[in-house]
Amino acid sequence: MTMKKEWNEFIAILNREVVPALGCTEPVTVALAAAHAVEALGTKPQSLLVQVSGNLLKNGMGVGVPGTGMTGLDIAAAVGALGGKAELQLEVLRDLTPEIVEEAKQLMADGNVKVELAETDELLFSKAIVTAEGHTASCTIARTHTGVIEVTKDAEVLESNPLVEEDASDESWPLSMAAIYEFAKDVDFEDISFILEAARLNEAIAAEGLEHDFGLKVGRSMDEDIALGLRSDDITSFATRFAAAASDARMDGIMQPVMSNSGSGNQGITATIPVTAFARRLGKSEEEMARALILSHLTAIHLKHHLGRLSALCGAILAATGSGCGIVMLLGGGLEEVERTIKNMIGTIAGMICDGAKTSCALKVASSVEAAINSALLAMKGTSVPGTDGIVDDNIEVCIKNLGRLGTAGMIETDKVILDIMVHKKDHS
Structure with missing residues (x-):
């Protein structure tokens, strides 16, 4: 059958929304933010602070983090920072090793990983702030699990993207x-x-x-x-x-x-x-x-x-x-x-x-x-x-x-x- 014009949009929606993911996507989005932040920092982090929305905290508190044998956003952030690969998106933790996991556990044991509630109206929000050798970098993800809206290093904005619009109006949504x-x-x-x-x-x-x-x-x-x-x-x-x-x-x-x-x-x-x-x-x-x-x-x-x-x-x-x-x-x-x-x-x-x-x-x-x-x-x-x-x-x-x-x-x-x-x-x- 001849491809209808709107069908290309349906396929695009499927390709955007049906993607491989390793682990629960809430801890993974925290790991992804941490991985992006460390890439901007350019060196191994000495401390890590993660700020998340209440809904993300709710969905990340009790689920297992792949490769760690642990639950929680703190271990997700730590392994994402130390061994995550941002280009893998929702499979950011794919290449974790036991050594990286142990290093992440030590970072937590030393009190250098903190997770706190962010002041935000966004239901899905994760900001990772990493520091090392007097430098600071951050990555903010919001609205979607891979939606990076800002990456910074030492107060300089390296990347800035608009929030994904999620308009539920009949005019803009092609599906029925x-x-x-x-x-x-x-x-x-x-x-x-x-x-x-x-x-x-x-x-x-x-x-x-x-x-x-x-x-x-x-x-x-x-x-x-x-x-x-x-x-x-x-x-x-x-x-x-x-x-x-x-x-x-x-x-x-x-x-x-x-x-x-x-x-x-x-x-x-x-x-x-x-x-x-x-x-x-x-x-x-x-x-x-x-x-x-x-x-x-x-x-x-x-x-x-x-x-x-x-x-x-x-x-x-x-x-x-x-x-x-x-x-x-x-x-x-x-x-x-x-x-x-x-x-x-x-x-x-x-x-x-x-x-x-x-x-x-x-x-x-x-x-x-x-x-x-x-x-x-x-x-x-x-x-x-x-x-x-x-x-x-x-x-x-x-x-x-x-x-x-x-x-x-x-x-x-x-x-x-x-x-x-x-x-x-x-x-x-």
Whole structure:
């Protein structure tokens, strides 16, 4: 089919938002800021100060940092400063060595790594300030996980970039569910075959999660339940445990990249694995799987656009909604069934909170995937939550905007309470 003008923009959005990431993207963005700052400094840092937004702090407190066996933004900043490679972007920690990790631990032990809350209205903000031999350099990242807005050395601005505009207005945003579905269905396969790399990366990390004891072992535990006769080995169980296993491994800090979506590895996993699981079990071709993956990932991006990068709403439900749509496509459903799936998801687990990135995210991934499959199967039977119920609307785009409004304006106070609870835990221990 002839490439429509707007389809090039859809492909550009996919190439921007679906990228490899090593480790949870919040600690990684801190590591990336530190790596940029040290490159500007030009020498090994003697001290390191990181200032972050509350939402970034929330998402970086409890998740494993690849290659370190530790959690926290301080170790992420330290290894990023001492061994990170800024040109690798979200894979900045790819080339860490045990020696670098030990050096980073020593820098922390000597009291030379500090993390503090920044005074900023940005939800995603990270500034790394490094010093050595009387010189100081800094790097500020904001709005997106790789969005460097300023690099300085000794008060001289070396690099300055505008904040990425995230305008959610109808006029500037090209995606809609009708347009996404048409693109996924009709675009030439060779123009979207690149999405199969998401399947390769995320299935590989899922296999590791099933093979080894990572995090809460949610996926591996489901495998054991099957052996005990407590679960069946059906397609839904396969999709759920495979996705959970990938999250288990990722949140525990495995040194292996995943294909992310909208700046989140867990969202990338959740938008990918359930679709590939259904495609494998149903014996679908690579082209059929690729089209379903495109529908899934673009749907997740579309929903996330109305929500913002970091919020009090768990991103796994958005990605799982995408995968539910992809599953519908694999089952032979059309746009009507896709829209029913989204309404069913928004009518069920729309309010799941995000209380930071951590090993228990695998449980949220599992719950979201099960809900998505249930939503998709109901949709295929002609069932959807009616537009008169709750925040659901008969108009699918209004329905999606309602979800975005819930997660932004509606959960501002929720976000504050979650962060307050998390940062004051030590006061009660």
